Amino acid sequence: MGFFKKSPRRLRLKNKQPSQKNQSQNQMDAGQLNTNLAENLHKIKETLGYSEDIIIREFRIGREHSIKASIIFTDGLVDTIANQEFILESLMKDFPQLDVNTVSLEEFVINIKETTLTVAEIKDISDYNSLYESLFSGHVILLIDGHSVGLAISMKGGKERNVTEPSTENSIRGPREALTENIRVNTALIRRKINNPNLWVESRKIGKQTKTIVSLMYIKGIANEKVIEEVRSRLDKINIDSILDTLYIEELIQDATYSPFPTIYHTERPDVVAANLLEGRIAILVNGTPFVLIVPAVFVQFLHAPDDYYSRADITTLLRILRFIGLLIAMLGPSVYIAITTFHQEMLPTPLLISLAAQRERVPFPAFIEAFMMEVTFEILRESGLRLPKAIGQAVSIVGTLVIGTAAVEAGIVSAAMVIVVSITAISSFIVSSYNLSISIRMLRFPFMGLAASFGFFGITFGLFAVILHLCSLRSFGVPYMSPFAPYIKDDQKDAVFLFPKWAQSTRPRLISQSNIKREETEIPKPDQGNN
Template sequence: MYKFEETEIPSTDQGIMAHLDENLANIKEALGNPGDLAIREFKMGKPSLHKVAIIYINGLADKMIIGSFVIERLMENVHDSENIHPKEPSELFTYIKENILTVGTVEDITDWNKMLLSLLSGQTILLIDGYNHAIGCSAQGGELRAITEPTTEPAVRGPKESFVEALITNTAMVRHRIKSPNLRVEMMKLGKVTQTEVALMYVNGIVNDKLLAEVKERLDKIEADEIVGSNTIEEWIIDDFWTPWPTILKTERPDVVQGEIQEGRVAVFVDGTPTTLILPAIWIQFLHTAEDYYLRWQFASFLRFIRLVGFLITLIGPSLFIAFLTYHPELIPTPLLINLTAQRQGIPFPVFIEALIMEFTFEVLREAGIRMPRQIGQAVSIVGALVLGEAAVSAGIVSSSMVIVVAGTAIASFTIPHATMTDAVRLLRFLMMILAATFGLYGLGLGVIVLVAHTCSIRSFGIPYLTPFAPIILADWKDTLVRAPKPFLSTRPRLISQLRTKRTGTTQNLGPSSREHQTTNNQLKRDSNEP
C-alpha cells in the first residue's frame, strides 16, 4: 500500500540576482514556466547598452497601461541618446524609476518572494542586467465585472450599485461616500498559498480601539493555505461556530457599509468576493434593510413590524399548527376545528409527518429553483409547488390546510432581508416542529425559552447579541423595532462605539423659531386675503 506523507509547500528563499538571464530562469522555474507569463526584453542606455526585461502575467495586468506608460516610454528613450547618460546599471535603474515611468505607483523591490507576490498580484516587474533590484509598476487590470444592482439585497429606493470582485473597486465605492481623512483602510494578506488580499475599513475616532485590536488579533490567528472567500474568514473569526444564529453581517451594498462603519463597526473586504463582512453584528440588525433609511420613518417602522411578524411565523408557524391539532384541539374555534377535521379524513399520516413531508418538499423545490438555470428556475419552482401541492391534496397524502400553512410559512420567510438569518430560521423551524409534535405547546414553549436563553448567551466580538434588549439600553431602542425620525437618531449604539456616541446636534430647536413661524403665518394670511 502507498503511504502518503504531508509535505511542505516549496518556497524560494534566494534573493534577486545581478544577472538578468538567471533571474528570468528562476522566475520561470518558480512559477512552473506558465503559458500566461509574458517577458519583453530589449536594450537601452548609452554609451553602454544594458539589457532590460519587462515581466507580467497576462490577464492580471492591463496591457494598455503597460504598452503606453511602460514599454512605449522606455522604447522612446532608447533612441534618445542625448537624454540617456547613465553608464552603470544602478544609475540606469534610478533614472528609469525617477524620470521615465509614468504609471501611478512605482516601488523598489529587493526581496525575491515580494517580487513574485507582486507579479502574481498583477504588477509589472522591470529588471536590469547587472543590478539586483527590481521595479514594481502598478498596472493591475484584466477583465472585471461591471458594477450592477444588488441581487441579494434589492431596494426600491436608494443607490442601485453593489460591490464587485475587485477589492480596490469596493473600497473606492465606500470612500466615494465617506470623504473623511479619518476613514482608515488597512491591507493584509491571508492564506499561505492563495495570498488573498484583505482590507479592514473603519473610521478612526469612532471605532472602539478594543474592538479593532480584537479583530486584528483574530485575523492574525488564521492559519490556512487558502482563503477562497469571506465565508472562510467568517468561520475562522466568529465567537461561536456551534450557534445557528449569524453573528457577522454580510452585505453587498456600499451604503450599508457606510452606515455601519459610521456607527463604529469594522468592515472586512476580501479580494475576489463581492460580499463584505460587518462586525460586530447583533440580532436586530438582520431585520433591518438599507431601504429603511430612504423611506419615511412611519412606513419604515411598519415594514420592520411586518418583518418581525414574518420572522415569528417562519420560526413557529408550522409548530403551532401541529401542537394545536395534535394536543390542544380545544383551543381551536369549533367551526374551524370541524373544517380541519373534515379535511384530514382519509389522510394516512399524522400531522407532524404531513408537515415534515410538505416542508421538506418545499425546501427541495427552493434549492432546485436556485441551482437551475435562471431562465427556468423560477418557473420550475412556482409550477412545481402548484402541481405537487394540488396533486398531493387530490391523492389524499396531505390536507389542503397543511398546504396553506406551509405556503404561508414560505412566503413569510421571504420577508427576512438577510439570507444568513433566513437559513438559521429554516433550520430551527424543524427543531420547533419536533418539540411541538412531542410535547405540544409545552415543548414548543420550552424550545422558545431555551432558544432565547441561548441567544442571550451569544456575543459578537464581545458585544451581547441581543443588545439593546439584553442588556436593556433604552437610548438605543429608537433604531431597533421602529425607526425614529433622523433628527432623533442623535447617538450611536452605546456598546459599539464607546468613544464618540453623539453624532448630531440637539433636537430641542427643531423646526422654525416661534417669531419666524408667526411672521410666516401672518404673511400667508395677508397673501390669502389679497384679491
C-alpha cells in the same frame, strides 16, 4: 604525516572567497535576485513551469543599446496598452540614452525611476518571493542586467465586472450600486460615501497559497479601539492555505462556532457599509468577493432592510413590525398547527374543528409526518429553483409547488389546511431581509415541529425559552447579541423595532461605539408660521 600536510591546503580552500558564479548561485539559493539577467529569467521560467500566461519581453536600453533589460507580466492582469505606452516606449524611445561608462548602474536605475517612467506606483524588489507576489498582483517587473534589484511597476488592468445593481439586497429607494470583486474598487465606493480623513484602511495578506488581500475599514475616533484590536488579533491568527471568499474569514473569526444564528453581518451594498461604519462598526473586505463583513453584529440588525433608512419613519416602523411577525410565523407556523390539531383541539371554534377533522379523515399520517413531508418537499423545490438557470428556475419551483400540492391533497396524502399552513410559512420566511437569518429560522422550524408533536404548546414554550437563552448568551466581538433588548438600552430603542426620525437619533449605539457616542446634533424643524 601526509594527512596533516594536506589539511592546511584544505582549510585555505574553504576560506577562499567564492567566485562570481558561486556567489550568484548562493544568491539564487537564498531567494535573492541575481545580477545576471539570464539566470534570473531562467529561474523565473523554471519556477513558473514555463506558463504561457507569463509574458517575458527582452530588449536593450542605454546609449548604443548596450544594457540588456526585460519586462515580465501576467497576461490578463495588466493593462497591455498602458504597458506599451508608459513602459516600453518610454524606455526604448523617449529615455535619455545615458552612457553607463559615465554614470554608475545604480544612478542609471534611479534615473529611470525619477525621470523616465510616468507611473504612479513603483517599488523595488530584491527577492523572488516579492517578485512573484507583485507579478500576480498586476505589476510589471523590470529587470536590468548587472543590477540585483528589480522594479515592480503598477499596471493593473484586465477584465473586471462593472459596478451594477445589488442582486441580493434590492431596495425600492436608495443607491443602485453594488460592490464588485475588486477590493480597490470597493474601498473607493465606500470612500465616496464617507469623505473623511479618519476613515482608515489596514491591509494584510492571508493564505499561504493565495496571499489574498484582506482589509479592515473603520473610522478612527468612532470605532471602539478594543474591538479593532480584537479583529486584528483574530485575523493575524489565521493560518490557512487559501481565502477565496468572506465565508473563510467569517468561520475563522466568529464567536459562536456551533450556533445556528449568524454573529457576523455581511452585505454587498457600499451604502450599508458606510452606515455601519458611521455607527462605529468595522468592515472586513476580501479581494475577489463583492461581500463585506460587518462586526460587531446584533440580532436586530439582521431584520433591518437597506431601504428602511430611505423611507419615512412611520412606514419603516410598520414594515419592521411585519418582519418580526413574519419571523415568528416562519419559525412556529407548522409547530403551532401540529400542537393545536394534536393536543389542543379545544382552542379551535367548533365549525373550524369539524372542517379540519373532515379534511384529515382521509389522511393516513399524523400531523407531524404530514408537515415534515410538506416542509422537506418545499425546501427541495426552493433549492432546485436556486440551482437551475434563471430562465427556468422560477417556473419549475412555482409549477412544482402547485402540481405537487394539488396532487397531494387529491391523493389524500396531506390535508388542504396543511398546504395552506406550509405556504404561509414559506412566504413569511421570505420577509426576513437577511438570507443567513432566514436559513437559521428554516433550520429551527424542524425541532419546533418535533417539540410540538411530543408535548404540544409546552414543548413550543420550552423551545422558545431555550432559543432566547441561547441568543442572550451570544456575543459578537464582546457586544451582547441581543442588545439593545438584553441588556436593555433605552436610547438605542430608537433604531431597533421602531425607527425614530433622523433628528431624534442623536446618539450612536452605546455598546458599539463607546468613544464617540454623540452624533452631530440636528435641530428639530419648526413649521413656518408665515407673515401675519
